[in-house]
Amino acid sequence: MATIIDDFLSFTLSNPHSVSQQTHKLSCGTVILEAAGILRFEPDSQAKASVVLSAGIHGNETAPIELLNDLVKQLFRGELNLAVRLLIIFGHPEAMIAGKRFIDVNLNRLFCGAWERYEGIEVTRAQNLEQAVSEFFSKHQGGQKLHYDLHTAIRGSQYQKFAIHPFTGGRAYNIAQFRWYAALGVEAVLLSHQPTTTFSYHSYVNHGAEAVTIELGKVRPFGGNDLSTLARAAESLTSLIEKGSLRQADMEAIQGFAVIDVLEKDAEDYELNIDHDVKNFTEFEAGFELAKSSHSRYIVKQSNDAIVFPNTDIPVGQRAGLVVRRIALNKL
Numbered sequence: 001m002a003t004i005i006d007d008f009l010s011f012t013l014s015n016p017h018s019v020s021q022q023t024h025k026l027s028c029g030t031v032i033l034e035a036a037g038i039l040r041f042e043p044d045s046q047a048k049a050s051v052v053l054s055a056g057i058h059g060n061e062t063a064p065i066e067l068l069n070d071l072v073k074q075l076f077r078g079e080l081n082l083a084v085r086l087l088i089i090f091g092h093p094e095a096m097i098a099g100k101r102f103i104d105v106n107l108n109r110l111f112c113g114a115w116e117r118y119e120g121i122e123v124t125r126a127q128n129l130e131q132a133v134s135e136f137f138s139k140h141q142g143g144q145k146l147h148y149d150l151h152t153a154i155r156g157s158q159y160q161k162f163a164i165h166p167f168t169g170g171r172a173y174n175i176a177q178f179r180w181y182a183a184l185g186v187e188a189v190l191l192s193h194q195p196t197t198t199f200s201y202h203s204y205v206n207h208g209a210e211a212v213t214i215e216l217g218k219v220r221p222f223g224g225n226d227l228s229t230l231a232r233a234a235e236s237l238t239s240l241i242e243k244g245s246l247r248q249a250d251m252e253a254i255q256g257f258a259v260i261d262v263l264e265k266d267a268e269d270y271e272l273n274i275d276h277d278v279k280n281f282t283e284f285e286a287g288f289e290l291a292k293s294s295h296s297r298y299i300v301k302q303s304n305d306a307i308v309f310p311n312t313d314i315p316v317g318q319r320a321g322l323v324v325r326r327i328a329l330n331k332l
């Protein structure tokens with residue numbers, strides 16, 4: 001059986017529920033297996049930042065899991081310098097084994113204490129992840145607190161890699177973060193217009209971290225990903241781990257979008273008036289009836305408003321899509 005040193009992903013898939021704590025000495029730090037799918041790296045030198053990198057919050061979004069697993073292998077082999085405190089999280093090992101987005105309820109709707117209102121195996125995992133992040137940031141030693149929650153999208157996208165920035169509630173946008181997203185290869189950023197119960201929003205609002213959800217392509221099973229498409233993301237994350245600073249690329253490469261509306265599935269007969277293969281960021285004409293149910297209709301308000309994350313295969317009360325509108329990030 002694989003050890004965490006050989007292959008953290010294989011080890012996690014073989015030990016999805018509970019593990020005994022393990023500590024290993026690295027050439028420039030220490031690594032602690034804290035819980036199933038959770039590894040904490042502490043550098044020997046003064047840490048330049050506290051960084052959370054999570055993937056697999058949705059079990060079938062495998063490319064970023066494979067990406068993080070490669071980084072962990074390089075750290076164990078002593079091939080990378082460790083300049084930051086680093087928490088690596090494989091969010092939902094049981095869903096990863098099942099090859100499913102989730103088992104009972106969508107884990108990425110349970111943070112900020114929302115788990116209190118749900119039942120299912122994800123409830124305990126959400127609590128454990130909140131606690132792991134809280135303990136990690138409570139030992140912050142200086143520099144920035146950062147959390148990048150890595151996903152892949154169910155549908156194809158007109159922008160392959162895009163970020164969903166948390167609702168700021170008046171906190172200023174950090175332009176250096178946008179430049180860092182560009183360095184990761186991100187092509188579009190959505191600015192959320194209201195609080196959510198996602199993992200990245202939790203770190204942003206409760207820990208004051210610079211946190212964001214990043215979509216790195218399309219959902220594929222383990223082994224089915226072309227990791228060469230993530231080379232830029234891998235290089236920039238490696239640089240963050242080794243140097244403790246965020247690479248900066250030209251922000252002009254990123255298209256900004258404001259989230260205008262959240263489409264909510266408000267009845268069992270809720271329908272989106274789009275084909276199953278419509279891509280994220282597809283635009284509509286003003287007046288188009290985008291959604292309807294026995295309770296409501298959603299009419300597109302302005303031409304070129306676009307849809308992201310359309311999905312009606314969800315419980316009533318949850319998000320069936322986001323309506324977004326182009327904005328200039330340099331005018332924020």
Ligand SMILES: O=C(O)CCC(=O)N[C@@H](CCC(=O)O)C(=O)O
Nearest residue numbers: 108151153154155164198213309
């Ligand atoms: O492709 C889809 O429909 C969903 C992909 C995904 O899991 N996206 C995240 C975004 C989280 C956020 O809004 O910050 C999610 O839906 O949880």
Ligand SMILES: [Zn+2]
Nearest residue numbers: 058061151152
């Ligand atoms: Zn996801």
